Amino acid sequence: MGCWVMAGVTFREASRKKLLWTALLAGIGFLALFGIALHFQMQDLDRRAIAPFLRYQVLSAMLLIALYVVDLLAVVMTILTSVDTIPGEIASGTIHAIATKPMPRWQILIGKWLGFAVMIAGFVALTFGGTVVVAYGMCGVTPAHALRGGLLVFLECLLALTVTMMFGTWFSTLASGVIAIGLHGLAFMGGWLEQMSGFTSSARLIDLGIVTSLIMPSESIWRRAAFDMQTPLAGALPFSPFANVSIPSGTMIGYAAFYLLVALAVALYHFHERDL
Amino acid sequence: MTQESSHRRWGPLGAVAILIVLALGLAWFLPGGRRLASRFFRSLRVQKVQTVNVNLSNFVGPDANRTLQQMVSQMISDKVTVTKSKPGASAANREQAAQLVGFRVQLLGARKDEPILTVSGEHAFTLTVDRARLEAIFQEAGRPDLKLPASTDGATVAVDIPRMIHARYGDCPGRPSATANVATPPPHSTEYSDCVMLTEGPSPEVNVPSGLDLGNLAEIGLEVAGMTTSQAKQFLQNVNWRATLGVPIPRFLRSYETVKVDGVEGTLLNMAGWRGPTYTLIWAKGGMVYSLVGFGDSSGAVGLANSLD
Numbered sequence: 001m002g003c004w005v006m007a008g009v010t011f012r013e014a015s016r017k018k019l020l021w022t023a024l025l026a027g028i029g030f031l032a033l034f035g036i037a038l039h040f041q042m043q044d045l046d047r048r049a050i051a052p053f054l055r056y057q058v059l060s061a062m063l064l065i066a067l068y069v070v071d072l073l074a075v076v077m078t079i080l081t082s083v084d085t086i087p088g089e090i091a092s093g094t095i096h097a098i099a100t101k102p103m104p105r106w107q108i109l110i111g112k113w114l115g116f117a118v119m120i121a122g123f124v125a126l127t128f129g130g131t132v133v134v135a136y137g138m139c140g141v142t143p144a145h146a147l148r149g150g151l152l153v154f155l156e157c158l159l160a161l162t163v164t165m166m167f168g169t170w171f172s173t174l175a176s177g178v179i180a181i182g183l184h185g186l187a188f189m190g191g192w193l194e195q196m197s198g199f200t201s202s203a204r205l206i207d208l209g210i211v212t213s214l215i216m217p218s219e220s221i222w223r224r225a226a227f228d229m230q231t232p233l234a235g236a237l238p239f240s241p242f243a244n245v246s247i248p249s250g251t252m253i254g255y256a257a258f259y260l261l262v263a264l265a266v267a268l269y270h271f272h273e274r275d276l
Numbered sequence: 277m278t279q280e281s282s283h284r285r286w287g288p289l290g291a292v293a294i295l296i297v298l299a300l301g302l303a304w305f306l307p308g309g310r311r312l313a314s315r316f317f318r319s320l321r322v323q324k325v326q327t328v329n330v331n332l333s334n335f336v337g338p339d340a341n342r343t344l345q346q347m348v349s350q351m352i353s354d355k356v357t358v359t360k361s362k363p364g365a366s367a368a369n370r371e372q373a374a375q376l377v378g379f380r381v382q383l384l385g386a387r388k389d390e391p392i393l394t395v396s397g398e399h400a401f402t403l404t405v406d407r408a409r410l411e412a413i414f415q416e417a418g419r420p421d422l423k424l425p426a427s428t429d430g431a432t433v434a435v436d437i438p439r440m441i442h443a444r445y446g447d448c449p450g451r452p453s454a455t456a457n458v459a460t461p462p463p464h465s466t467e468y469s470d471c472v473m474l475t476e477g478p479s480p481e482v483n484v485p486s487g488l489d490l491g492n493l494a495e496i497g498l499e500v501a502g503m504t505t506s507q508a509k510q511f512l513q514n515v516n517w518r519a520t521l522g523v524p525i526p527r528f529l530r531s532y533e534t535v536k537v538d539g540v541e542g543t544l545l546n547m548a549g550w551r552g553p554t555y556t557l558i559w560a561k562g563g564m565v566y567s568l569v570g571f572g573d574s575s576g577a578v579g580l581a582n583s584l585d
Contacts, residue, residue: 051417051418051499051504051505052418053416053417053418053496053499054499054500056416057416206321207317210317210320210321213320214320220320227322231412231416232409232412232413232416233351233412233413233416233417233496233500235409246321247321247322248320248321248322249319249320249321249322251319251320252320252321255320266289269289270289
């Protein structure tokens with residue numbers, strides 16, 4: 001019960017700080033840009049004699065790139081909005097007003113986590129779902145397994161949220177943000193290194209990518225989502241920028257979920273133990 | 277006090293982290309450790325049975341596309357088992373090349389310069405048909421009418437690609453690189469104009485389960501390679517798709533025409549790319565498939581092809 005109260009407080013706090021509105025505006029801006037770009041692309045394609053199915057592939061690749069931007073935007077929004085919640089309240093002393101209430105510390109942390117999780121779910125639903133709806137409405141293109149892809153993007157955001165909150169129980173706002181974004185940057189680089197391994201069939205680059213995905217599995221969740229969402233033909237004949245060079249397996253997604261749970265457990269433990 | 281607090285903050289978690297790192301480091305140096313790590317790494321990525329790595333386009337310029345065979349096999353399935361993979365080799369002369377390939381090597385009589393001869397490897401592989409994937413591809417390609425019988429699901433397609441001869445005449449560009457389009461300036465319009473590349477060899481053998489028409493996939497592959505729907509249809513009417521499976525289909529196709537080569541019908545493809553070859557001539561005769569790729573004037577292609585001896 002305490003968790004849900006805390007989740008509600010977190011949600012209202014985010015609303016008060018105008019986080020919800022700015023995220024909403026960013027999402028709408030992104031969708032508008034995507035819609036305009038899609039419109040221009042379709043006009044250009046209309047002028048060329050191109051087979052309908054190839055036109056579909058071009059538009060489908062564009063949709064996948066847009067979903068990648070949604071993914072990046074969602075992860076960065078997650079880190080930026082949640083990074084101040086624990087260290088900021090500790091630094092300002094606000095946490096004393098909450099922690100002295102008859103509420104265990106774990107409920108405070110889980111409540112905040114749930115509040116942000118609900119907000120992120122809304123943001124992902126708006127931007128991811130909106131992108132899919134815009135693409136379908138304008139040119140009839142849909143990703144394969146859209147729901148699975150959307151859920152994986154949400155899982156990636158939850159992972160970023162948990163890691164950010166975990167570091168927030170140790171470090172200041174700025175330090176936590178730098179570490180969380182740095183780790184995601186590392187994962188991002190690792191993912192593209194694996195992708196680049198396709199040029200030279202380099203097993204060492206793949207191993208390097210796997211090691212970075214073990215340190216931070218966020219990008220590999222996206223690459224699995226991209227694999228699931230691509231069209232069968234794009235999968236068979238590597239068309240998209242997320243071609244099937246090294247595809248994260250179900251075990252990797254399981255590892256990411258395990259990583260999330262461990263990070264949450266560490267955050268709970270440390271938040272419980274530390275001096276406020 | 278601050279130090280105490282700091283120790284308390286890092287204490288148990290830090291110790292667990294250090295223990296994990298030490299255990300992993302130690303395991304790496306144990307005999308079974310690396311094997312275990314390697315198995316763990318492999319489990320984190322989707323395992324493909326084996327990728328088909330049959331490159332028949334050694335001498336084709338930067339405008340070369342994937343071979344039709346590669347495209348078709350990638351569409352059929354990810355489950356590929358390589359049953360034969362013999363490496364290619366270079367040959368000093370026609371006799372040595374003939375010994376390697378096992379058929380009489382014909383060269384361009386109209387060229388007086390000595391060609392550089394290489395023999396491509398011999399490859400065979402089987403593909404396990406994924407019916408759902410194929411039907412999804414047909415659907416995507418705007419051919420929902422193409423349905424496959426249930427019996428094709430899981431059936432095997434066997435492909436056998438025999439050795440082929442590649443003869444390179446004149447000053448030709450090197451092998452295409454992944455970064456060629458951005459890293460190198462385009463060639464002068466006359467650069468490589470004396471370059472001609474001849475490929476010859478027996479037609480690949482393909483055994484398919486009944487109900488699966490690979491011609492439809494070949495048509496989709498040709499469209500992906502840059503042909504329009506009508507061009508792909510007409511091209512396959514002129515040229516048996518089996519004959520072209522091992523031949524790289526060029527990108528940036530401008531036009532094509534049916535021509536008479538050595539008493540049979542061939543197809544002359546004119547390319548529109550601003551780099552790379554200007555034409556490809558494909559023909560088949562007596563169970564052999566030939567392709568002639570040139571960087572110069574395409575009007576000389578048929579004459580060159582007719583000079584085979």
